[in-house]
Amino acid sequence: MSQRVVVTGGAGFIGAALVQRLLTEGHHVAVLDNFWRGSMTNLQSVSQHAHLTVVEGDVTVEDDLDRCAQALGGVDLVHHLAAINGTKWFDEAALEVIDVNINGTLAALRKAQTWGARFVLASSPEAFGQNETMPLRSEESSDFPPASLHQRFSYGASKYLGEVAVQHAVRNGLDARIVRPFNAYGATMLGDAYGQVVGMFFHAVVHQQPMRIHGDGLQTRSMTYIDDTVEGFYLAGALDEGLDGGSLAGRSFNIGSTEEVSMRFLAESVNHVVGTMAVDMVLGGGYPGDSQRRLPENSGALASLGWVPRTSLQEGLAKVWSALQTGP
Ligand SMILES: NC(=O)c1ccc[n+]([C@@H]2O[C@H](COP(=O)([O-])OP(=O)(O)OC[C@H]3O[C@@H](n4cnc5c(N)ncnc54)[C@H](O)[C@@H]3O)[C@@H](O)[C@H]2O)c1
Numbered sequence: 439m440s441q442r443v444v445v446t447g448g449a450g451f452i453g454a455a456l457v458q459r460l461l462t463e464g465h466h467v468a469v470l471d472n473f474w475r476g477s478m479t480n481l482q483s484v485s486q487h488a489h490l491t492v493v494e495g496d497v498t499v500e501d502d503l504d505r506c507a508q509a510l511g512g513v514d515l516v517h518h519l520a521a522i523n524g525t526k527w528f529d530e531a532a533l534e535v536i537d538v539n540i541n542g543t544l545a546a547l548r549k550a551q552t553w554g555a556r557f558v559l560a561s562s563p564e565a566f567g568q569n570e571t572m573p574l575r576s577e578e579s580s581d582f583p584p585a586s587l588h589q590r591f592s593y594g595a596s597k598y599l600g601e602v603a604v605q606h607a608v609r610n611g612l613d614a615r616i617v618r619p620f621n622a623y624g625a626t627m628l629g630d631a632y633g634q635v636v637g638m639f640f641h642a643v644v645h646q647q648p649m650r651i652h653g654d655g656l657q658t659r660s661m662t663y664i665d666d667t668v669e670g671f672y673l674a675g676a677l678d679e680g681l682d683g684g685s686l687a688g689r690s691f692n693i694g695s696t697e698e699v700s701m702r703f704l705a706e707s708v709n710h711v712v713g714t715m716a717v718d719m720v721l722g723g724g725y726p727g728d729s730q731r732r733l734p735e736n737s738g739a740l741a742s743l744g745w746v747p748r749t750s751l752q753e754g755l756a757k758v759w760s761a762l763q764t765g766p
Contacts, residue, residue, distance in 0.1 A: 440464050440465055440466060441460075441465045441466070441514040441515050441675075441676075442465070442466045442468075442510040442511065442512055442513050442514045442515070443460055443465050443466065443467050443468070443510075443513070443514065443515045443516070443517060443675070444467075444468050444469075444470060444503070444506045444507070444510070444513050444515070444516045444517070444546075444555075445457050445460070445467060445468070445469050445470070445516075445517045445519065446470045446471070446497045446503075446516070446517070446518045446519055446520035446542070446546055447470075447471055447476065447497070447518075447519035447520030447521060447560070448467070448469030448470065448471055448476070448481070448492075448517075448519070449469060449471035449473060449476030449477055449478060449480055449481055449492070450471065450475060450476040450480065450519060450520075450523075451476075451480065451622070451624070451626055451627045451628070451664075452519060452560070452619065452622055452664065452667055452668065452671070453469070453471070453476065453480075453517075453519040453520075454476065454480035454481050454626070455480075455624065455626075455664050455665075455667075455668045456517060456519070456668050456671050456672065457469055457481060457484065457490070458481075458483065458484055459668050459669075459672050460672070461484050461487050461489055461490060463672070463676075464489075465489070466489045466510055467489060467490050467491070468490075468491045468492075468493060468506035468507075468509045468510050468513075469481070469490070469491070469492045469493065469506075470493045470495055470497055470502060470503060470505075470506050470520065471492070471493075471494065471495075471520065472494065472495060472496050472497070472520075473494065474522070475522075475523070475524070475628070475632075478492070479626075480626055491506070491509040491510070493505045493506050493509065497518075497520040497538070497542035497545060497546055498537070498538060498541040498542050498545050499545070500545060500548075500549070503545060503546065503549045504549070507549070507553055512553065513549075513550070513553040513555040514555055514556065515555055515556045515557075515558070515675050516546055516549070516550045516553075516555050516556070516557045516558070517558045517560070517671060517675055518542070518543060518546040518547070518557065518558065518559050518560060519560040520538070520542050520546075521538060521539045521542065521560065521596075521597075522534055522535045522538045522539060522593070523593070524628075524632040524633065524634070525590075525593075525634075525725050525728075526631055526632045526725070527593075527632060528589060528590045528591070528592050528593045528725070529588060529589045529590060529592075529725065529726070532589040532592035533592075535592040535593050535596060536592050536595075536596050539593065539596035539597065539600065540596050540599055540600065543559065543596075543599075543600040543603055543604075544603055547559075547603055547604065547607050547612075547614070550607075550612060550614070551607060551610070551612055556613045556614070556615075556675065557604070557607070557612060557613070557614035557615070558614070558615050558616075558617060558671060558674050558675045559600055559601065559604050559614065559615070559616045559617065560617055560619065560671070561597045561600060561601050561616050561617065561618045561690070562593070562594065562597045562618055562619070563618050563620055563692070563694070563732055563734065564591070564593055564594030564597055565580060565594055565595075565597035565598040565600075565601055565618065566578050566579075566580050566581070566594070567580045567581045567582040567583070567591060567594050567595070567598070568581050568582065568583060568727065568729060569581040570729065570730060570731060572731050572732075572733045573696070573733045573734055573735035574692060574732070574733065574734055574735060575692075575735045576618075576689075576690045576691060576692050576735070576736075576738045576739075577690070580594075580598050582594070582595055582598075583727065587726065587727070588725075588726040588727050590725060590726060590727035590728075591727065601616055601690065604616055604688075605688055608687050608688040612687070613686070613687045614687060614688065615674045615675070615686050615687070615688075615689055615690070615691070616689070616690035616691065617670055617671050617674050617690075617691050617693050618690065618691065618692050618693060618694075618734075619662065619667045619670070619671075619693050619694065620659070620660040620662050620692065620693065620694025620695065620732060620734050621634070621635070621636075621659045621660055621661050621662055621694070621732070622662050622663075622664050622667040623635075623636035623637070623661055623662070623663065623664065623754065623758065624663065624664030624665075624754075624757075624758060624761075625757070625758045625761035625762055626664075627664075629641025629642075629644075635659070635701065635704065636661065636704070636708070636755075636758065638650070639704065639705055639708045640708060640712075640758060640759070640762060642717055643708065643709075643712045643715050643716070643717055644762065646715070646717060647717065648717055648718040648719060648720045649705045649708070649709075649717055649718070649719045649720070650720055650721075650722060650723055651701050651702060651705050651719055651720065651721050651722075652701065652721075652722070652723050652724030652725070652728065653701075653721070653723075653724045653728065654721060655700060655701045655702035655705070655719075655721055656700050656701075656702065656730075657700065657701055657728060657729070657730050657731065658698045658699060658700050658701075658730070658731045658732065658733065659698075659699065659701070659704070659732050660694040660695045660696065660697070660698060660699075660732055660733050660734055661695060661697070661699060661704065661751055661754070662693065662694050662695045662747060663695075663747070663749035663753070663754035663757070665748075665749060666693070666695070666745075666747045666748055666749055667693055669745060669748075670691060670693030670739060670743065670745050671693070673743040673744065673745055674686070674691060674743060677742075677743060680741070680742035680743070681741065681742055681743065681744050682741050682742055684742065686742065689738070689742060690738075691736070691738060691739040691742070691743060691745070692734035692735060692736045692738070692739065693734075693736065693739060693745065694732075694733075694734035694736060694747070695734075695747040695749075695751070696733065696734065696736065696747070697747075697750065697751055698731070698733045699751060702719070704751075705719045706719075707751060707752065707755055708755055711752070711755045711756050711758075711759050712759055
């Protein structure tokens with residue numbers, strides 16, 4: 439059945455891919471984005487779609503959220519992705535990160551309650567802080583260092599509080615679910631200094647500059663191809679109940695590949711995929727509080743959503759490279 443769906447942050451990297459998926463499945467979608475980091479270019483392929491409305495506005499502003507509901511004539515589902523994301527911002531713009539990520543979540547959550555809509559929060563593995571237990575279960579504890587050390591957890595702690603707010607709303611009757619994407623990557627991700635690692639590595643290749651690998655390069659991540667990430671969000675919003683028959687309200691899902699790769703291996707893999715365009719790799723830089731490993735335990739997503747990561751790192755990187763060469 440067709441749903442009326444608000445996607446906050448719908449012009450961003452994951453949001454725009456989710457919007458395309460929702461439209462393909464026959465749903466009506468209103469995007470709310472202030473284009474702080476997102477762009478209409480990400481929505482280019484669907485910009486003329488009859489079932490898409492794009493509202494330029496701020497997720498922390500109630501009236502802007504209401505404009506989405508008016509455009510749709512009611513709301514069945516909110517996918518809340520609007521946030522300030524990008525590691526370099528966490529220290530540089532901690533107050534904005536806290537403001538948008540907490541107040542945006544509270545505003546979107548309150549609206550979902552008023553509208554009687556289902557709610558999906560885009561949280562993050564950063565919500566676990568510096569917990570180094572691996573693999574990270576969906577109900578892992580969070581562990582944050584003293585705030586005086588650095589500002590990095592402006593982001594992770596804001597995601598943690600977002601999860602607390604969601605759980606409170608669930609206790610008050612809201613059907614809300616939590617998705618934690620682990621390092622999503624794809625062709626449209628930003629590759630500048632405020633972007634993410636795969637985007638930066640390909641950016642280096644395209645500009646024939648060395649790839650800068652943070653720290654000693656032995657830190658690991660769970661790189662997850664965008665189509666798999668979107669599938670996780672889509673299922674978390676679409677299913678009325680879990681495949682195991684249980685309620686999905688208050689459930690959290692780690693949406694990440696279990697292929698744990700070091701940043702050195704990732705850089706080598708990008709070089710392998712780009713063949714003759716391969717560039718040098720240099721070590722250096724990084725951010726205080728960067729975690730050494732990040733690996734999800736995602737059996738809950740399989741049992742309840744039927745979600746599994748389907749794209750191997752080699753396949754995903756090859757798709758990115760192919761898309762970068764042929765354009766959108
Ligand atoms: N990309 C990942 O690997 C990853 C990992 C963990 C969590 N997440 C979370 O998933 C969500 C989407 O991430 P992304 O990678 O697509 O990030 P992104 O920065 O590409 O998208 C976020 C979008 O939110 C918009 N936005 C920012 N402030 C806003 C405001 N005040 N009002 C309205 N819109 C605003 C931006 O313009 C952007 O389009 C975010 O909540 C992020 O924290 C992403």
